[in-house]
Amino acid sequence: MKFEKPATTNPVDRLKVIGQPHDRIDGPLKTTGTARYAYEWHDEVANVACGYAIGSAIPKGRIASMDLAAAQRSPGVITIVTAENAGKLGKGEMNTAHLLGGPEIEHYHQAIALVVADTFEQARAAAHLIEVEYERQDGNYDLATAKPGVNGAPEDTPDTVTGDFASAWASSAVQHEATYTTPDQSHTAMEPHASMAAWDGDRVTLWTSNQMIAWCRKELAATLGIDKEKVRIYSPFIGGGFGSKLFLRSDALLAALGARAAKRPVKVMLTRPFIANNTTHRPATIQHIRIGTDETGQIAAIAHESWSGNLPGGTPETAVEQTNYLYAGANRLTGLRLAQLDLPEGNAMRAPGEAAGLLALEIAVDEIAEKVGIDPVEFRILNDTQVDPNNPQRFFSRRQLVACLRQGAARFEWSRRVAQPAQVRDGRWLVGMGVAAGFRNNQVSPSGARVHLETDGTLTVETDMTDIGTGSYTIIGQTAAEMLGVPLDKVVVRLGDSDFPVSAGSGGQWGANSSTAGVYAACVRLRETIAHQLGLDAEQAEFADGYVQAQGKRVPLTDAARAGRITVEDAIEFGDLDKQFQQSTFAGHFVEVGVDVATGEVRIRRMLAVCAAGRILNPKTARSQVIGAMTMGVGAALMEELVVDTHQGYFVNHDLAGYEVPVHADIGEQEVIFLDDDDPVSSPMKAKGVGELGLCGVGAAIANAVYNATGVRVRDYPITLDKLLDRLPESV
Known part of the structure; x- marks a missing residue:
């Protein structure tokens, strides 16, 4: 299947299975230790x-x-x-x-x-x-x-x-x-x-x-x-x-x-x-x-x-x-x-790219906003654009950065922020708020799948797509269930085998959108095959509740496989819509920190991410992706650093005893909001990626919050105690 024009209404839009917060179908295997690594x-x-x-x-x-x-x-x-x-x-x-x-x-x-x-x-x-x-x-x-x-x-x-x-x-x-x-x-x-x-x-x-x-x-x-x-x-x-x-x-x-x-x-x-x-x-x-x-x-x-x-x-x-x-x-x-x-x-x-680049850019934006005398949220909104700044003839397919910032500011009670640094205290803690924009380009990649209709009405999906803890099994199962009108528990998903059709794989925030689009393509072909087998018009056929309905007939899905399993295979290939439109994802990241006035210890009190990342295929698994990314952003801002021995030429702290990453105690409250953001330019699924967007900008929001709390501007990550201690306000 070639995707060359923006998507119109299709079976995925019913949102009976897609878009619902289903538990991960691989969860029981992992929690019982029976998933083999x-x-x-x-x-x-x-x-x-x-x-x-x-x-x-x-x-x-x-x-x-x-x-x-x-x-x-x-x-x-x-x-x-x-x-x-x-x-x-x-x-x-x-x-x-x-x-x-x-x-x-x-x-x-x-x-x-x-x-x-x-x-x-x-x-x-x-x-x-x-x-x-x-x-x-x-x-x-x-x-x-x-x-x-x-x-x-x-x-x-x-x-x-x-x-x-x-x-x-x-x-x-x-x-x-x-x-x-x-x-x-x-x-x-x-x-x-x-x-x-x-x-x-x-x-x-x-x-x-x-x-x-x-x-x-x-x-x-x-x-x-x-x-x-x-x-x-x-x-x-x-x-x-x-x-x-x-x-x-x-x-x-x-x-x-x-x-x-x-x-x-x-x-x-x-x-x-x-x-x-x-x-x-x-x-x-x-x-x-x-x-x-x-x-x-x-x-x-x-x-x-x-x-x-x-x-x-x-x-x-x-x-x-x-x-x-x-x-x-x-x-x-x-x-x-x-x-x-x-x-x-x-x-x-x-x-x-973006994870490291936004750590710098989004501090610089706060710094220039302060020099101009504009609230940092308003400065970002003032300089928003709906076209590619390097090519004003090319519009963004969807761009809701302003909505991310507006809704985030309202939800986070940004209006309570005191613009002048080091003015808010809670006992020994200096308290501050920070904001940063999140950005990650949307990428797509050709992706294939094989789908079987078994004689008992079960669907089996096979693709070499991988699941790196992201929920691939579940959203692929949801896609097949939605397309063929069966419940999720009637779908078996098999991944990670090179004998299966080649998929997009997991990386670059392209996996979810591309791999489900590949399953969509295979399911379109399966629908056509089933309709032909049942003597129905494929274009009119509706698949729901285990039945196929068209031309006044309503036939059980299983009737199509009476003679044996039906197998089809197809792949999604993308045209040049990415050249016609700039496709990106956006977020507004808000953070409140407390900084110990005597020790310089930084504690994350609250975090909020408001994301515009296309259709969200499964809000539960997507939320987990963003929360994990936000946590990774805490590490980048406050503790993660491979220390280079510049004489011996290696990373000194090469284990988890010396390379510190965040733990539960480092973070108080985390909240994620997804905006309605269906993007028909992206794929038939109208989705994008979200797993990396949740990281992009988080570290800068933390750095900006630390500055708001203390008046100390740190431009060299991570923001460790030694970079704060001798510059903190006097302890009273």
């Missing part, structure tokens, strides 16, 4: 061995020698895989560094060997017996040091320029210019990276924790040098990924190599201290923002330049993306700057 398939596969990965102890250089003898003699050891004995390996397009290093070393904790033994403990013990000699080379590990030498845009990401920024900036009545920094951050998903592989002749099956099945299959095949048809990927349940599991990672490759060498199934789990440096992370940024307005607060000039670093061949953190679209202004400049750093690979982490 990547490291747990050994119950169904016999004779599984365990692998233990060894990472490089240097960040850059080469291996001079590797003595495996003692490890090979260690009890239970079956084989040891290294780059020297693994055979010729290719490299996929989506990894910057090689997943198995040697002799050249590209970053700290790059995998250099896998010890395979009968038990995990035996593999781990043997791994510690391997002696490696290195030839260390000098590297670059500090973005701030590298920044002065990087002034031009990368060749493939030129600056975006509209109007004459320099002249407009110079003549602006009110100016704000500042630099903001965000640190390297780790995904810290609950489930570690884990895989199990088994070979059958020249075919390999990989049970893994991966968000994008088709990508993983293609990349593993390319790396192993085999046809992708000989690779089967299985990932039905994923315990979080946040982008760290978008691509093939070392656990998957090492499991496949280990199983081939051991001639038996092998499972590999990356230990928590290994993950931060071996997999990927959100790169640090240094962001330079300039905003100029006239006397009334209208933006006349806006510039946003962002520096980030990556390995050679890596990509920049796209932290200026939202600045291209969020506010009006005739004279604009945005640009990315990429330094070569020899730290582990920087790559996608939940809301890549």
